[in-house]
Amino acid sequence: MDTKDLVNRYHEDGFVIFPGLVKQEQISDLITSFRSVVSRLAARDVLDCSVDELIETYSQLRTSNPTASGAVYDSMTASLSVQSLFTSPEIVSKVSELMKVSELQLSHFFRCMRLDPPGENLNELGWHQDFQDSEHASFNAVDGLTVWIPLTPVGPDKGSMEVCYASHNQRIRSVKVEGSVSQNRSKAIHIDSSEADKFERLVVEIEPGDAVFMNMNVLHRTYPAPSTGGWRFTVLGRYFNVSSKDFIPGSQRYIPSRGF
DSSP: OOHHHHHHHHHHHSEEEETTOSOHHHHHHHHHHHHHHHHHHHTSOOSSSOHHHHHHHHHHHHHHOHHHHHHHHHHHHHSHHHHHHHTSHHHHHHHHHHHTSOGGGEEEEEEEEEEEOTTOOTTOOOSBOTTOOSSSOOOOOTTEEEEEEESSOBSTTSOOEEEETTGGGSOOOOEEEEOOOSTTOOOEEEEOHHHHTTSOEEEOOBOTTOEEEEETTOOEEEOOOOTTSOOEEEEEEEEEETTSTTOOOOOOOOOOOTTO
């Protein structure tokens, strides 16, 4: 499919998938950064251990010191490995093409790395839109785009994301927000499943390094990693057209993690 067809598909469906967009070296860089952060906060050298041992060390840290494990998230969000991935020419050029704006008009204002253990629902998100975060109808985020990249395989039985075709052109109003109930849980945003029933849906099945480019108004939800599998690693970044009337100017501030 050529670029024009992909752009048309994005604007029609609200999302498009680019296979193999992220290089293995970029994924390795993310893991290396993760090793460094875990080594420091867990006070244990995991720089040369296996990935399984690295994950086990992080899992133990989540149990023994939730504040420290939260600082791992904060540190990875600020890491050059994550920032450079989402400002790489491969990704930025695709964002520019899909949004039909110059790269110089783009704001990359949010990024994060998620690590979800098998069978845990603490960070599961029900049906939501990326700019729908209150009981009030969201503003028209038609000029916003989210890039979602798994670092482990995802699919119907591997913990994934389900998206509603062409839902970015609809205003979803039945929204319920639940605040965080623990240090290790995200805010939960729920929309009645009846809203999703109005659309054709897809459970994304892709490999590490494949990337989903999605309009911020697309109705979607995520599933937890299955209890019989391994951890799920994902990274995501968000972009906005600074020339849009819906763009809210602002800045990212450094806020030290408590206790460090």
